[in-house]
Amino acid sequence: MKPNKKLFFFAGEASGDRIGAQLLSQLKEYEKAGVGGPLMRKEAFTCWHPMEEFQMMGFAQVIKGLFKLRRQFKAIKKEILEFQPDACILIDYPGFNLRLAKLLRKAGYKGKIIQYVSPTVWVWGKGRIKTLEKYFDHLLTILPFEKELFSHTSLPVTYVGHPTGEAISKTPRDHAREENLLALFPGSRFVEIERNYALQLELAKRLKEEFKEVRIAISCQNPDYRSHLIEKARGVFKESEFEIIPAEKSYSLMQRANASIAKSGTVTLELGLYQVPSVVVYELDLFNRLFAQYLLRLKIPLVSMTNILLNKEVFPEFVTKPHTPEGIYESLRVLWPNTEKRRALQNDLEELQKMVGQDASQRAGELVQSLIESQAS
DSSP states (O other): OOTTOEEEEEEOSHHHHHHHHHHHTTOTTSEEEEEEOTTGGGSSOEEEEEGGGGOOOHHHHHHHTHHHHHHHHHHHHHHHHHHOOSEEEEESOHHHHHHHHHHHHHTTOOSEEEEESOOOHHHHOSHHHHHHHHHOSEEEESSTTHHHHTTTSSOOEEEOOOHHHHHHHTSOOOOOOOTTEEEEEOOSSHHHHHHHHHHHHHHHHHHHHHSTTOEEEEEESOGGGHHHHHHHHHTTSOGGGEEEEEGGGHHHHHHHOSEEEEOSSHHHHHHHHTTOOEEEEOOOOHHHHHIIIIISOOOOSOOSHHHHHHTSOSSOEEOSSOOOHHHHHHHHHTTSSSOHHHHHHHHHHHHHHHHSOSOHHHHHHHHHHHHHHHHHO
């Protein structure tokens, strides 16, 4: 391998930043630059733009940010064409990445373009499959069933395993389960916290009213919102009844928790791998709910990662439709004591651990290297 081989990386949100950092650690001999978050910036990586500039959530924010996205597309395309990397590794964030790949090809870029994490083509339809097949050289998937979705295309697809399984396998298990601890995971973005946190606190309060010994631990994924989380919790609990857990101790919290209430996302897979019985609550605002239900006609039977992988509702989900706190609480309540429902759920989670690999970044790194080497030969 020549020493001047170059790679461009793009990660537009926290989960992609984590995947990108793991992959960067496997590709030490390359010159690497692009867009990344705090974890990627700790690696040998030249960050042209911080990932935080690209974060938007929900259809409403995307519409408002169209002009900003247009500027970002032009800037990044220009930088890539000047840098001329041997490969572009685009992580998750499909709305941006698929358009970027198309623009690069039309501008004459000849290097490899690799998408790491498949778009949810089973939700959004098959238009994205055609785009991937036309403009990408390889797709790396993190869910085992996704490869089959592309079997009718010419696009090479490799299932590398889920990076979360790898991260958890490398984390020491040095905390015991605490039978009275309920964990809350309201999210890392302010809009997520605003929509989900109050309901999570209400459910936690109901559980504590019924089971007096319950203690509450609240995950703080973004230190900027720590004071906000504390203020809201003080309105429901005494200071001695709750604790705030920083992001770097999330896995320790999952080891300790007897059950959790979580927003949808990667956190549900992490909780599944730690075998924490959980209820998934993710409230959409009216605009996004109507957009999803009536304009896109989305049919989403399962939304949390653990449920998608196991292909059934192991974690009770309350996401795409408005629900009453009473109905959600009953699903939480039956998971708290040592019930048959709880035992059945934990048996399902044992199957999850068998499905998720522990070497995703190594396998992805080896594939990237082989693609670049094949291009040079």
